[in-house]
Amino acid sequence: MEELVKEYLSKGKRIDGRSFKDYRPIEIKHSIISKAEGSAFVNLGGTKVIAGIKLDIGEPFPDTPNEGILIVNAEFTPLSSPEVEPGPPGEDAIELARIVDRVIRESQAIELEKLFIEEGKVWIVYVDLSILDMRGNLLDASTLAAVKALLSTQIPKYENGKIVRGEYISKLPVVYKPVSVTIGKYNGNLILDLSKEEEEVVDVKLAIGVRDDDKIVAMQKQGIGTLTFKDVENALDLAIEKSKELRRLL
């Protein structure tokens, strides 16, 4: 399989017939978990992710006393691949969660200052990503799921110091739709939306977070391998172009 994937990529082709710039089909559903304050399901060419949002009340960080808190976590469930063992998140799951966190946080997509309740009390927005099936490009699927879930999130009623679950007062203030575009490099060529088989042969990946106004909000090189400065420039152009297409799905 590995040799076949390499042979195709060397000829400028992919085994599933896509061009280097094509994403696989993307299916997005939202509000699929009624117990959660917000949720979404993404199927990106077989990679399946559920994002669930839970809201809770807690103490703000000392250096941002008037702002709500965002916490992103990712679990690679043992359902998702024969290589995943049950247990606490490994370095890949931690990296994934931290990149999704930065794409959302640095884009300032959530107006955290509107999540202030009273002195010493703010809303905590928990974004939990459950990876159900790993068929490549987990990051882009996870970012889509997280942002779609946030867009569907409602803030529960808060009365006499308690959250009234199931009753809502307003939507979560989300003002941008950031997306991530992960680009693989093979033999000097840049390739989008890598399948699992392609991820195993590419030299290196570069993940780029892009906001609605084309601002770059996060970048991360992933894997052993190198990038030239020209690679990064070309990847930025590709990411900005492709981000518009992905954002239309949200």
Added chain:
Amino acid sequence: MKKANIELIVNGRRIDGRLPEETREIRMSIGEIENADGSARVSFGKTEAIVAVYGPRPLFPKFLQESNVGLVRVIYSMAPFSVDERKNPAPDRRSIEISKVTKEALSSAIFLEDFPKAVVDVYENIIQADGSTRVTAINAASLALASAGIPMKDLVAACSVGKVGNTLIIDLNGKEDNYSESDMAIAMMPSKGLITLLQMDGRLTKEEVLELLKKGEETCKKIYEIQKKTLLERFKAEKMEEE
């Protein structure tokens, strides 16, 4: 992003008196950890890292071994006393992520096929933190690997760059790290022009990203010269001892 309650640039000078494109004082030395196969200490101003390299050595348990390449493991950790509020020494999510991207940054520059089935362990200890700790540790790790005789394609030089207000700056200190509009960590093999680590967050236009990359490349090249000088002096000293 936290909002700065302090001005990070006043009259063209940064809070520690530097110009936007000025690094802090850089110090490098090699060979402090006598037990290690290679070691180095690097500081950028108050940020200081000590790194030791052990290996190549046999990798156990055996199922971790790769038949045709060697493995590099990296542990980045901050000493409990390295920051204002004591840091719990257990690895946190940030340290785990930094260890991962550092492992990838260093592995990209090492001839892994030269030591199949074996492992090279890189232990990074931040003894004092004032911003740009991961890149300071990478500069030290690269020196430690070279002094341990690990076959490398080039040294890896690393630096941080960022944007405060409308000014692009290099070598961010702790406050700038916390309150900047944007910051980027870059590691590269300077003689080859190849990037081995790239992380960025904030809000930048594509043009600003490219400009920061250029400043990062220039800064890495300066750091590379200091690394080479440090290695050369070390080996001259060793040679004189032998004679």
